[in-house]
Amino acid sequence: MKRRLRDLPPALAMLVPSMALLGVWTVYPLVKAIRTGHLDCNLTATKCRDVGWDRYVDVFTSRQFQDALMVSVKLALMTVPAGLLLGLGLAMLADKHLRGIGFFRTAFASTVATSVAVASLVWFVLLQPEIGVLSDLFSGWIPALKNPGLLRDPDTALPAIAVSSVWAGLGFTFIVISAGLQSVPKELYESALVDGAGSWRRFTNVTLPMVSPSLMFITVVLTTRALQTYGEVALLTQGGPNPERPTTTIPYLIYGEESLIRNNLGLKSAAAVLLFLICLVFALLQFRMFDKRVQYSR
Amino acid sequence: MGRYVLLVVVSVIVLFPIWAVLMQALKNGRDSLDHPRSLLPVDLTFETIREAWTQGNLGRLLANSLFVSVAVTIGVVITSLLAAYAFAFLDFPGKGLVFAAFLATMLVPAEVTVVINRRTAESLGWVSSYQGLIVPSLASTFGVFLVRQMFLQLPKELREAASLDGVGHLRYLWEVAAPLSRPTLGALGLFTFLGTWNAYLWPSQVINDDDHKTVQIGLASLRNADINHLNLVTGGLVIAALPIFVILVVFQRQLVRGLTAGAVKG
């Protein structure tokens, strides 16, 4: 107990910079947003009135929010497993001391250098049926590539965005999982070999458990990113195509060009806070689900 | 041998989109409309890139991005070092709670914070200023996590021996813990630099003049160019992403090593 109290002053001193910054620029906005969520304000937010906490329930159950939630969840289902598997696959592929492996590692990691804007624009250019390169190469297999274009077809628009997202996240996923892979002590593999375990067994009994902290971290990060997808939608499909609008994610519902609630600060805040809560629930759930499976070295 | 083939094939797939856009950027305006699909260079020219540079005033924007990214990187490393030290080496009442609170802040979507932060920036007079771009990003929960992880790996005996010698917290941090964590700090610095360089939402909200814009903002306005200049976008993309690719190539090894070092014991 004595140590706890004695450590308090230096701890406070060291935590103050981060806490102050996070407090002002993250916690305060969140609290304010929660409070604004039950207000109705005019355009310039100079006059507001209280509409009660029911507002949160009403927004959550409204059909636009529910539709957007479905879109966001679908996007997560499309991007998270794919991102995980591809990241793991790439990491395992490059986890060998071959000549020139550095070049390949750099190639795999390269997408981490792209921002959302850059990655989306790259795919935007590629997916244009008239000028995109992909339509020439693959339209035999996927006719929608050329006509009317993946981004214009209501069935393929969201998957196209998913592809763009997964590609953009490959570098980050690769790096994190690679690091996890490289920290697996060689002795474990050797002893597994000695025990007569085949490569699949070695993978499931040695690799996967040792890499699980990285996998869990990636899962949480990818899920949060998927739920908060905005930039790709804004640049690739603008929430459309009409009339089904199958690519309107929750952030796009709030801040997109065609948003119905653009100028209503109260509705925007309520929806944004709900998004935070949804992310929180998903993250907690994933922590709990993985907690048993994850092995920490310490 | 088979592995090499696989490596090459996958690399081609991963790099393909970038290659296609690069090729597009190296065509002049006319060619990009006439031969939009050619994957091989058609009359390579830097004309498009040059035009994107001047029309987007990308020189100034690149300088802004560089300044802001470096400043934020340094700041994040410092704040993360301090906070991670407190979580790793000190014990205080409510530590678990504070740590959980830090965790939660990682999940707050940018859209929630941006609008309010803009008003805060306004009341501080930080609109269209470098401090407005830099200060809000100076703390990073991710950074605190990463460095704390590294600190937790350091042998306890090291700390105990140091305190027996009368080494205080700051000295230990500066002279022992931080130097031993250099790879991790390098990785953190790199991720932070990348993240700041690539940021769009906050800069677009807080910058009202042309002098303080960053490169990503310039990129976005290029996209609105009309159809016969559409390939200007690709020129801008190349300019915006190229410095990052260079840094990545040079520092890629450190990056992976830095993350590894945090996970391996001893």
Next chain:
Amino acid sequence: MRRTRLLGAAVALILVASCSSGESIVSDGDDKDTTTSAGSSGSDTTAPAETTTTVAADTLPDCPTAALADATGTVDLTFWHGMSGTLEEELQALTDAYNSSQSKVKVSLVGGSYEETFDKYLQSNQGNRPDLMQSPEYTLQALIDTESVVPVGKCIDESGFDTSAFIPAALAAYEAQGMQWSLPFNVSNPVLFYNKKVFVAAGLDPEKPPTSLEELASYSKQIVDSGAAKYGLALESGFDSGGGWFIEQWFCKAGEYYVDGDNGRTSRATEVLYNNASGVEMLTFLQQMVADQTAVNVGDNTQSGYDNLLKLADSQEPAAMTIATSASLGPVLDVLGGGQFPNIGSGDVGVGPMPGPNGNPGVLIGGASLWVVDHDDPVRAAAAWDFITFLTGAEQQSQWGAGTGYVPVRSDALEFEPYKSTLANDPRFAVAGEQLEASPDALTSAGPVVGPLRAMRAVMAVAVAAILGGADVQATLDDAAQQSNALISDYNALND
């Protein structure tokens, strides 16, 4: 374990909650019992808001245009605009010319998209707002409601500025409740683009494009039947164009109001009127053409913004005609000039006035206007006004028009170079201006003024897309009207 189950249940709840209430997100707020700001009549959709035919001029900030003469030193102004690319270059050129032509005022430009600029304006304190704003036509009511501007009408009266050369329809677009709020600056409107080669092949006169909806249908049929092109008309449902804005244009041509309150011009609009017989007729007409395959729907036009125009150049299944904004003419001719589209070259492009109900003339303007922001500073207001008069001057409008493809806002600009030569070299550029001048002098000719107009266009675009896909016209329009009315009543309750 229990915790996991609980959380699992929470997630399941989220996912299963797609048994949603079915309510629109916008229906919140307009049926709550609350204390509203003084003067508002509450949230009842049928109760009219306070009707004002004219806004009392003395409640609005003054525009002392003579104050500039008393200024000591240079007045520094910031101008927020929404131009990009070549448009931005042209604006910069004009601004530089202004700055170097005198030493009393120096204007600096700050750019962004229309959306970003407008959002920033709304969210900024008055102190952080610029001195001048360029804002698009659909923001008229919103800017009035911010109560932060100096109406240029006051500046006009104070200085005796002569607006007689301005195109009446362009001025009228920015007039509401008896006050001129801003001056038009960059103007465009929809015109008909068509392939003359196809017309000739189909036996139609290439110099006589269709003007009425009936002609549009019959020409298209003739084109398709003759095999000259696969489709007669290319339609799109972008909300800034075919899905929203063009519908408003057709109501103007039909001589009908889009919203009540005389299109929101004499009193605040409270509901839409477009789900009436005329609306149903117009949209059924379009739906029928798509069903007949005499027209093709190319989608939301969010990819290139030129999807419908590119359809004319399509090598496999081209369309012969489409409606697009006049601002596209320059870029289109430029692209076609490359010659790689076999079935249409830049010389084959015909431009005609926008066809519509009954073939009536007249269009609503698009584009943006210039606003003076109130900073309670006579010198800055006067300086801002001075710059605005420069930008809308005849010579500058001629230069602006020639460099950007926008229509000059005043007819005397046509007498100056370089626009004079632009028209002389290619009379197709004159169509947009001519049809604007031909707009009848009636309140229906000025488009709707209503707060959430942009969101209403997004609603209409979804409806148009559904209708073009075969949905029931009346039901779809009614649904759209209901959503729009919810938007309006929500807006009015908060911003009245």
